[in-house]
Ligand SMILES: NC(=O)N[C@@H](O)C(=O)O
């Protein structure tokens with residue numbers, strides 16, 4: 164069993180895979196007569212390929228048993244996919260760069276609780292890995308015709324442990 168030790172989720176470390184959705188480092192401006200701060204343009208939504216459209220969803224995720232066992236990696240060839248937690252609770256993010264059409268080296272991250280992630284179109288990632296309790300996430304991804312899911316079972320058993 165191979166063990167991945169998750170690294171803290173940061174915009175710089177996650178850059179090859181997409182965006183970290185957070186207020187830290189974001190362009191911000193006061194709006195609504197100064198009653199609200201707008202944290203502007205936090206992630207690149209890319210869902211229009213082949214006539215796609217934006218979906219706003221809510222995922223209610225069961226917590227994974229720990230140590231978390233990884234089963235497969237997947238990617239969405241036609242669109243980005245963003246996850247925004249509705250509670251301040253850490254979750255795992257597992258991604259990989261492409262290696263000739265299959266996932267390369269796995270990278271595991273742990274969020275600080277509030278951080279969201281936006282996977283760039285066609286980036287390998289593990290399906291949502293919620294921890295500790297049932298967790299709700301707003302998910303922004305692509306709807307429309309075409310095959311937008313490619314899965315790749317992991318050849319070896321992998322788990323995440325802090
Ligand atoms: N199936 C589904 O919409 N969810 C996955 O894409 C995921 O990344 O969790």
Ligand code: NI
Pocket residue numbers: 237239244288289290
């Ligand atoms: Ni996905």
